[in-house]
Amino acid sequence: MSTSSTTKQPRPLASTDLETLGLDPARHDAWEIGIVYRGIDGMVSEHLWQKRPSEQALLEADPEALEINRYHERMVVPEGAEAFDMIHGVPLTLGELFKEIHDFLDGAILIGSNIGFDADFLRRMLGAAPWHYRPVCVATLAAGFLYSAEPGAMPGEAYSFSTSAVSKHMGVRQPGPDERHTALPDARWAFDLYTTVCSSPGYDERYRPGLVDGAM
Template sequence: MYAILDIEATGGKKGEEDIIEVAIYRFDGKKITDQLISLVKPDRKIDAYVQKLTQITPKMVKTAPKFAELAKRIIEITDGAILVGHNVDFDYRMLKQEFKKFGYSYYRETIDTVPLSEKYFPEAASYSLGKLTKELGIPISDRHRAAGDARATLELFKLLLDKDYHKNIVKKENKKNESTSTKFLSYYEELPNSIGIYYVFDKNKNVIFLSKATNLALNVRKMLMGKSNLSNKIRMGIDSIKYQVTGNELISWIKENHEIKRLKPSLNETNRKIEFPYGLYIEIKNGYKALILQRFRKQENGAIIKFTSLSLGQKLLSLITEEFELCPKLNEISKTEKCLSYEVGECFGACEGIEPVQEYNSRVDQFMEKIQLEGKSFLIIGSGRDIGESSFVWVENGETQGYGYYELNHQIKGLKRIKERMIPIENDPDINQMIKGFLFTEKYKDLINL
């Protein structure tokens, strides 16, 4: 199975681009069995050069889904498939880069049609997609748009499969399938593609490893097929695997953190301290309160929020800036000389000293009030394990007490009902930090103050 893809991006410095359009055709070697075509709302501006090349404008992507909304669909349509693209390294890097922003390790094997074209069409004048397809008589519409380029790549790939007399391309797919048809297949073939946590047991029924997973089947498969020392140790010691669906990432993270400390699996770092190398700080610029993301520094006031990675910090700072209508230039998200948000009417002019300081700082104070956990008690309502079920995480007086599930609202009305359904955990500063950040991920359904 193949997944023919093409991606258009915002442009910019390598590693800082965002996807603005994606097209994927799932291809079984004979016909298209599934497809995904969508614009994507980026977190950064689209370069002028890219707008001219692709004709994709900021207005077009303004109401498009964000990558996080398409992520599950992308995982599904490429599951068990080899990614095929023209200069596929770029498309694959962009996917991995976007998934990494929310802590997901995306892995697929790839086939690049450029070297294959060089091999099977040695007389071609050029191997750029536009010129090569024209020379081969392959019709291409919507050049430099994801759907048009992906469809042209698909037609090119069909020709390459026909020219591949020795079936080397198919052999690569068969080799991939054989590698997954090992004795380890039974451990993950029945696992769901759901968010949860899995436990690896040895022959003595002891848990030797456990981990959260955004996709249980995919994560376990990757773990068992990996080449790391940890994967080798797990393969040597595994006797069985059990799992629990959690319904959402926050509970997976809390449960993993809690269970490692409770069970002390031999292959987990049982005494690990979660690292938060980046922090969000307030700096005064001409009277305005700017939110600045920097490496964690020990100072009297400390960080407002701490982050496990730079990409997570950047993502959440963008969400905070958008939600509270703050200035991206003041918050150092935008590195341009002029504030583009002000020029298009999305910034009220703090960067130019136009907006009154008091009005701007009042919105920063609103953010500070939202992020303040001390003394607050509330429930974070999220997705449940099944349709019709919801989950909750209970924070009381700024400390996380536990989590649980319910089907009807009256089942969590009052502290007594909450405690009846709650799985308690020990208070952990690391969890409280993660909850601060989670409040801005837009991944929960509701926040109920108690």
């Protein structure tokens, strides 16, 4: 079955990052969700939520993950609330939280650094995958673009697919030490890297227009 289309409709873009209690979506929970959303009208908005894990989820949490994303320092969901809209300062039920996230991701192109990781947690959280079927890892996108521009510029495995390495080469600002491993700054970072690659000279010549933003 062909997945190509002669007419590609514009799609929203949802740069997404999650902070989690560990690396296994089957055992660990996501507790912070950040989205930088670009609508089909080009308007960009930012969204950030926290979700209070259950006591059992915290018992099963990986201590290293809690330390890296500073869970105990940064958790602000009020006692008695299930979730919290960090932008508007509004407590939410889990149902309200899941609906808000679902609505932003519905039909959107999901992008992020190692976005497959976040997608697995989102799929478990929402019970569905409402986004476009082809998520985009911004680090891989940037590495491919850089390599096509300067093949052999960095030898072998040293040509790292890490977001830090490709951001340095693309001149994209990285989050500071206090911002790393927090959902919204990391979502902004992915959004900035994506838009930098897609607006770089030579991008349209080497990648068919609409390949990422279209409905292929």
